[in-house]
Each structure stands twice: as structure tokens, then as C-alpha cells.
Amino acid sequence: MKADFRTSRRxxxxxxxxxxxLAPLVDLGMRTAMAADAPLLTEDDPTAKAxxxxxxxxxxxxxxxxSKCANCNFFQGAPxxxxxxxxxxxxxxxxxxxWCVSWAAxxx
Ligand code: SF4
Numbered sequence: 001m002k003a004d005f006r007t008s009r010r011x012x013x014x015x016x017x018x019x020x021x022l023a024p025l026v027d028l029g030m031r032t033a034m035a036a037d038a039p040l041l042t043e044d045d046p047t048a049k050a051x052x053x054x055x056x057x058x059x060x061x062x063x064x065x066x067s068k069c070a071n072c073n074f075f076q077g078a079p080x081x082x083x084x085x086x087x088x089x090x091x092x093x094x095x096x097x098x099w100c101v102s103w104a105a106x107x108x
Pocket of ligand 1: 053069070072074086087089094099100102103104
């Protein structure tokens with residue numbers, strides 16, 4: 001009886017450890033799936049206008065050369081993706097080539 005308790009406790013610990021280890025992967029997968037469904041942010045959006053968002057950074061006025069959503073700290077798209085979620089515009093996807101005044105360099 002005591003051995004059964006130890007075995008089930010060990011199994012429970014394995015499940016907890018495995019679940020904890022896999023949780024970030026599940027979260028990443030869910031965010032990626034949600035990003036695929038999110039509508040693209042348009043320049044007509046009031047918040048986009050306020051933050052001077054443009055889908056093409058080369059057309060932005062005041063953008064630091066080379067800055068774009070893909071290398072912004074707030075961009076959450078997968079590397080190489082054409083678009084992805086942005087923490088500044090929840091529920092919307094921004095173009096990887098886009099830019100807005102909230103741009104902040106992604107740490108290396
Ligand atoms: S905060 Fe960064 S990722 Fe979001 S729209 Fe502005 S430049 Fe792009």
C-alpha cells in the first residue's frame with residue numbers, strides 16, 4: 001500500500017514537472033494561432049493614427065533608419081513572419097515591415 005502511494009506521488013510529480021515545462025510552448029502556440037487570426041492593423045485605426053503607424057517603415061517620417069516592426073521590442077510575430085501581434089495594438093496584427101512612434105529596439 002505504501003509503495004502504491006509513493007508510485008502515484010512520483011507519477012503526479014512527473015505530470016506537474018512536464019506540464020510546467022510544456023506550458024510556455026503551449027502559450028507560444030496559442031499566441032501564434034491567435035496572431036494568424038488577428039486582423040491587420042490599418043492606418044485608419046485611431047490608435048494607429050495617433051502613433052503614426054505605417055505598414056511600410058520606408059514611408060514613415062521620423063523613423064530611425066533600419067527600424068521596423070520586425071526588430072521592435074513590442075513585436076511578437078514569429079521570426080521571418082510577414083506580420084504578427086504587437087503589444088501596443090492588442091487584438092491586431094502589424095506588418096513586419098511596418099513602423100510606429102513607439103518603436104523600441106529589440107534587445108540582442
Ligand atoms: S510598437 Fe513596434 S511592433 Fe508595434 S507597431 Fe510600433 S514599431 Fe511596430
